[in-house]
Amino acid sequence: MKIVLDRVAKGAHNAALPPATVSFQTGEVTLARAETEQRPSVLGLIASGRMRPDAGTVTIDGATDYSAMRKRIALIDAPDVCEPAADVTVAGIVAEELMFAGRASNPLAVNRRLGELGASEWARFAIGNVPPTVRIKLLAELALMRKGVDGLVITSPDRHGGDPNEWWELARGLAARDIAVLVVAGDASAAAIAASTMITRLGETAANRTFDEDPGRDDTDELPDLIVAPALEQRADRAATADRADRADTPERADSAKRAEEAE
Structure with missing residues (x-):
């Protein structure tokens, strides 16, 4: 499945949503940036x-x-649209979603499902008081119980606080199960995720570089300053040593050595 939004806009003078182009598909997670409350x-x-x-x-x-x-496609936790009331318990939300999915929704079934999701400890908590990643995982997994759902649109998970990389990793895990996932979040979260992704890729590149592809090539310009600097110092030491050796062969150095031998 592939969903494509091509320059979609909404509202008078595009006030509700300025032109946006976004696509997401099965097996991938996409981050779309959108600011303001609406x-x-x-x-x-x-x-x-x-x-x-x-x-x-x-x-x-x-x-x-x-x-x-x-x-x-299930819409997850959209503010003022389908977000659960903050004071509803986690167990209550699970019971409701089990009912929508056409499954048994009695307390035993609720406890079983919470156990499967690793969220039993939060059963009596109001959904507004659970950690952001627990909340998003719970709502996403419950939505996927509905027949035919193979796509998720997770809306503004960053409004709950926490580290955006945590819910981003959760979204990646959902996509790995052949789910199409779109996450709509703000610029700050997008920047944090981009920075983390770049650091990870740099680490993978460094780890994979285990041999010199071209021993005859001067690679000093490609290395970080902290690596180049010691190499340059070693070159300077070698140059100074060679200079001292050259001076030892001059006539003055030879005469001095001869006088030292005669004194002995």
């Missing part, structure tokens, strides 16, 4: 087929089919 939810609604844009196009596998999008 825009993340508007983008989430459009990306899940629950709102039509005033401009631009929305397609699923190359066709315009909002009904198919609504059946296959």
Whole structure:
């Protein structure tokens, strides 16, 4: 499944959502940036087929089919749209989602499902008081119980605080299960995730570089300063040693050595 939003916009003078182009597909997680209080939810609604844009196009596998999008894509935790009330208990939310999925929703079934999700300890907590990553995992996993759902749009997870890299890793894990995942978040979270990703890639590149591909090439310009600097110091030491050796062969040095021998 591939969803493509091409220059979609919403509202008078595009106030609700300025033109945005986003795509996400099965087996991948995509991060879309949206600022202000309203825009993340508007983008989430459009990306899940629950709102039509005033401009631009929305397609699923190359066709315009909002009904198919609504059946296959779950909208997760969108502010003022489908976020659970902050005072509802985790157990209550699980019972409700089990009922929507057509499954048994009695206390025994609720406890079993919480155990499967590793969230039993949070059963009696209000959803507004659980850690951000626990909240997102719980809501995403419950949505995936619904028949035919193979796509998720997670909206504004950064508003709950915490480290954005934690819920980003969670989203990556969901995508690895052949789920199409779109996360809508703010610029600060996008920057933090980009920085972490870059550091990881640099570490992987350094770890994989185990031999010199071209021994005859001078690689000093490609190395960090902390590595180049000692190399340059070693070159300077070698040059000074050679200079002292050259001076030892001069006539003055030879005469001095001869006088030393005669004195002995």
